Amino acid sequence: MTSTTGSLDPKDPESAISAAALRCSNRGRWGEDDVLGTLNFLTEDKRIAGAACVRRGVAFSLAQRFDTNGPQRGWRRRTNPVHTMLTSGLDAEFGPPEFPHGIGGADDVIFMPLQASTQWDGLGHIFDHGRAYNGRRASQVVTSEGDQLTGIETAAGRIAGRGVLLDVGRVVGEGGELPDAFAITEAHLEETIAAEGPSASVGRGDLLCIRTGQLARTRREGWGDYAGGPAPGLSFTTASWLFDREIAGVATDTWGVEVRPNEFEVAFQPLHQVAIPHIGLFLGEMWDLDALGDDCARDGSYEFWLTAAPLPVTGAVGAPVNPIAVK
Amino acid sequence: MTSTTGSLDPKDPESAISAAALRCSNRGRWGEDDVLGTLNFLTEDKRIAGAACVRRGVAFSLAQRFDTNGPQRGWRRRTNPVHTMLTSGLDAEFGPPEFPHGIGGADDVIFMPLQASTQWDGLGHIFDHGRAYNGRRASQVVTSEGDQLTGIETAAGRIAGRGVLLDVGRVVGEGGELPDAFAITEAHLEETIAAEGPSASVGRGDLLCIRTGQLARTRREGWGDYAGGPAPGLSFTTASWLFDREIAGVATDTWGVEVRPNEFEVAFQPLHQVAIPHIGLFLGEMWDLDALGDDCARDGSYEFWLTAAPLPVTGAVGAPVNPIAVK
C-alpha cells in the first residue's frame, strides 16, 4: 500500500488551503441564511432510498462508550466524561426511604466536553481566517454563549439517511488497519469502492463512514495518543472528492478525520479548514466502525440506514452522538 | 372526556403495586443474566417491518433542546444543562492565533443531569423494595460508580424499530391537549387506536409514543411545574396493557409518563415501580411529539421508523436521547 499526496507543497499550506477553499465552496449555494450546509443534500428521496437498505434488521451502535476511561488527556481542556450518581441502588436498598410504598430510584449527572468521544463537528466548530460557514464572521456566529446561528440543534432532525462504509483499512491496509500517518487519497477511496462493489457507491446525500482501523489498534494497544497524535486519515487532497460527491457528512474511526501529522510541515487540520467553513460538511469523529465493518465484510453489503442524531445542545459547535446503522 | 382508574383503592398503593408486579413480571423470561428487558421484543424482523414505514422520507427530531432554559428547578439536584464554550468565534477572529495558516476553532463542554431533558429511563433507574430488574438486589446493580449490569450502554445499539404514535391528547382531549391530572386508561388508549386507524396498531416490539399535549401547553404558558408537577399521563391501571402488548418501550411528552398527582393518596410514580423492575420496560420522558403529531394527523399514518439511541454513558441509569422518527 502506498500513500501519495500528489503535488502538495509541504511548505505552503496557506496557498493550498485557499485554492481548495475556492474550488470547493458551497457559500451561498443554499442562500445567505443557510445553516445546514451539506445536510441540504440529504433530501427526503434520499431517506426513502436509504430505508431500502434495511434488509436483515440488524443494528449497530457506532458510538464509543462515554466514560472516564477515554482517550482525552486534557489538551484544550478536553477531558474525558465524568459520570457521577446523584443516588444509587445502595441508597435505595440501605438508605433512608426517600419515597413511599417501597419505590427507590437512582439518578445521575455528567460533565463532558462535547468533543470528548464519538461526535459530530457542527458548522460552528471551525473557521477560516475568522470566517465561518457561508462567509459569516466567526465572532457573529459563535460567541461565549454558543453558536447563535448554526448550533447543532439546527441539525437535530436531519441526519438520517443512507450510510456507506468504505473500509479502507480492510481493503488498502494490512490486517485490516492503516498505519498511523497514512494519508488516504482519492485513489484509495476509489480503490475501496471498487473492491467493495456496487453497494459501496457514494453519491449525493450519503453519510460516508471511513474505517481506517486505528480504533481497533487502539483497543488492542491502549489509548496512547489516539486523541490528537499520529493517525491514518484523509489526505488534504481529498477535499475536491468530498465536495464533488455531494455527500451529507463523513465520519471516521479516528480522532480528527484527517491524516496526522498533517501533510504540511507546519499545519493543523487543514482539511477541516476547507471542509467545514467552505464545503459546509459535517465531520464525524471517533466513531466505532469495527463491528459494522466485520458485518459488511461478511455479507458483502456496505450500505445501510444510518441515524446519527446529535444531542441537540442549544448553541453547541459539536455534539456527542450514538449513530445507529441498520442493515 | 372522562378518566376512571377503576377499582384502585387510593389508600393502598402497596397492595396494588404488588398485585400488578406479580401479574406483569418478565423476571427470568429472558434468562437470569438478561439486561435488556423489553428490548428483547425488538427483534430483527421488527426492524425490517419498521423500516417499511419510511414512505415519504420526512424526519422528525423528538427531542427538546438541551439548555439552561429548561424545566428543571433543582429538585434532587436535577438542574438544567449548562453549556459553556472552551473557545469561541471571538477568540478565532480577535484572539491571538492558536493555530497556523488561519484555522480557528471553537469547542464546548456540558454539565447536565442525565434526566434533565428528553431521555430514556434505563433499567437501573427504579427499584421495588430494593430490587432491580430481574430480581437483582439494587445495591449490587447500581453503586456510586454507576449501573454495573444494566447501564444504558447495554442498550446502545438496540432502540431502532417501528414507532407508533397514540395522540391521546388529540383524540381524547380538547384542543389537542389533556388537562393536568388526567389519567389515561386502557380505554383511552384503545379509543385512540380505533380513532387513528390500522396504522396505529400496537404490538410486540413496538416503540410506543403517547402524546398528551402537555408540552404544547407548556410551550405556550411557560415551564411552570412541568418537571414534577401535575400532568396528564398513564394511569397506574395501564400496567397490564403495557405488559400484554409486549412493547419494547413507551415514551410521552411529559416529565414522568404517569399521571400526576398519582392515583393513590400518598404515592410517587407507582407505575414506574412495576414497569421498570418487573416488566423491564424502557420509559421515555419529555419527548417532543408535537410536530410528529401534526404530521400524523395530516397524513393519517401513525406509524414510523424510530431510532432513539441513548447516549451510551457507561453505567448510566438513564440517558439523554435525540429520537428521530422517519415516515
Added chain:
Amino acid sequence: MTSTTGSLDPKDPESAISAAALRCSNRGRWGEDDVLGTLNFLTEDKRIAGAACVRRGVAFSLAQRFDTNGPQRGWRRRTNPVHTMLTSGLDAEFGPPEFPHGIGGADDVIFMPLQASTQWDGLGHIFDHGRAYNGRRASQVVTSEGDQLTGIETAAGRIAGRGVLLDVGRVVGEGGELPDAFAITEAHLEETIAAEGPSASVGRGDLLCIRTGQLARTRREGWGDYAGGPAPGLSFTTASWLFDREIAGVATDTWGVEVRPNEFEVAFQPLHQVAIPHIGLFLGEMWDLDALGDDCARDGSYEFWLTAAPLPVTGAVGAPVNPIAVK
C-alpha cells in the same frame, strides 16, 4: 432613614461614570504591569496592625453554604452549585470492598459558577468600554481560556489583613435591615462609623465589610430575587469615598454590592464599572455578615483580623471564598 443620591442625573449614566472614572483612577499608580490593584494597599505593616485585632480568639466564617439550595436562577447560566458523590458511606458499608483491611472512602465533585455564592470579583470581572484594569484591552486580558494577567490566582496569598464591619443595616436601618432599593451614601457610611466608634475607622489597606441586612431578610423570607433583584447597596456616589479611603477591598451581604435598581434609569451596576477597572478595587459579594454583626454589636468592637483567601482557580475572574474573621 433617608437615602439621597445627590446630584446624579438619572438619565445620563455615561457622563457620571466617565467623570467618576476620571476622578477615581488608579491606572498606572503601581506601574504598567500591576495586577493587584487596591491589594497594593494591604502591606505587611497593615497585617501586623490587623493581627492585633485578635483579642478573644473567636472566629466567624463569613461564607454562605455552597449547595443547590442557593439564590441562583440560571441568569447568564449562573446556576447553584451541584455537589455529587463519587463514592459514599453506603458503598463503604454495603458495597463490594474497594480496598484492603477494611478501609472505606467517600469522595465528591462539584460543578459551580464561580460567582454562585460567597465570592470575590477579580480585576478581570468587569470592563469599561472594553477596557480592563490599568487600561488594558479586555480582549487581551480575559480570553476564553480565562484571565491571562489578573486571574484570581495572582491574589491568592494577599487577602489577609484588618477587617472592619460597617453595620449600616443596624445603624441606619430598622430592625437591623435596610429595605431593598435603599442607596447607601457616603453620609450613611460616615454615620455608621460615628455610631460604631473608633474601632470602625476605615483607612488604607482595610478590608471593608458592609452589612445591609438583606441576607438576614432573605434567610427569613426565602431567596426570592436575592440574586439580581432589588437590594439595598452602595450608591454610585460612594465611588469617591471608596477611592479616597484607599481600602483594599469591600464586601457586602448582597448579590451585587450596589443598590438595585441602580440609580440611573437605564443602568447595570455602574459602580462596578468604576470600582473594578478604574479603582482596581476587589468587590466581595454574598458574604454572610450576620453572626459577625451580632458579635460586634455585643462587644462594641467592629474591627477584626480577616482572611478572605479566594480559591486560586487559574485564570478565574472571580472566585468562591470562605472568609474567616477573628476577633
Added chain:
Amino acid sequence: MTSTTGSLDPKDPESAISAAALRCSNRGRWGEDDVLGTLNFLTEDKRIAGAACVRRGVAFSLAQRFDTNGPQRGWRRRTNPVHTMLTSGLDAEFGPPEFPHGIGGADDVIFMPLQASTQWDGLGHIFDHGRAYNGRRASQVVTSEGDQLTGIETAAGRIAGRGVLLDVGRVVGEGGELPDAFAITEAHLEETIAAEGPSASVGRGDLLCIRTGQLARTRREGWGDYAGGPAPGLSFTTASWLFDREIAGVATDTWGVEVRPNEFEVAFQPLHQVAIPHIGLFLGEMWDLDALGDDCARDGSYEFWLTAAPLPVTGAVGAPVNPIAVK
C-alpha cells in the same frame, strides 16, 4: 538518613490498625453528637496565641493552582479541575453589547473533584470497617446526598490558629527533599523539631504542616505519579504521636499524607483509617509548603498564624482550600 517503621508486621495490617485505633481513639471524647473531632482542640486561647505569631506581616498562600494542568489522572474519576468562561473580555470588547453604558463583564464556572488539589479531608472521607468518626455507621453519615453530619461546612469557621512547619525534607532529607517511599517516623519528627528550635514546638490545637519536599521535586520533574504514586510521608507508626500531641490538623505537600507505598505488603492508606475515624483528625493534602519553608529557614521561625478555611460545600467529605500563613 534512615527510615524505620519499627515493629510493624508487614503482613498484618489489620492487627496494627485495630491496635492503633484502640490506643488512639477520641470516640466519645467530645460527646456523642460531636462533629468536629480534633478541631475541638483549637480553642479561642489557641487563636490568641496563634495571632501573636504575626510579626513581620508577610503572607503565604499554601495552595497549588486549580486548573487542568494538575496531577490527577482520572483514578476514581478524580480529574483535574476544568475552568471555563461563560463570557470573556472578547465578548466585552467585540461582541454585541450585553449591558448599557459600556459596562462589560466576564464570568466563569468550574467542575472539579473536591480532592483534585490542595484540600482538607473531612471527617466523612474515610471509614474503618464501615464506621465513621465517633463510631457512627458510614451509611448513616455519608449518603449519595453527601455527608449528613460531618460535612465540611461544619468546620467552616474553625480552622484558624497557630501553624507550625516541620520541614522534614530540609532537616532529614538531602537537598531539601525526602525520596519517595521514605517513611517519616516519630524520631524524624522530633529530630526536626529539635533542629528547628523552640518556635517549632508542637502542641494542643496546633495546625501542623509537614514538608517532605516532594512537591518541589514534582515541580522540577513533572507531575508523574504525584497523585497516588510513590511518595515520602508519615509512617503508620506516627499515629500515636499525632494522637498524643492533640494537634487540630496535619497537612503535607504530598497527595496523601502517608508514605507510599504503605508499610504493609497489601495496604491502602492505613494511617488514614486510624486518623480520621478514630482520632477525628483533619488531614490536609497537596499543600504547597515550599515558599513558606524557604522563609522559615531564612528567619528561623517555624510558627505562624494559619487560616485554612475549606470551601463550605454542604455535605462535602473534603474541600478545596487556600490556606494562608502569616508570619
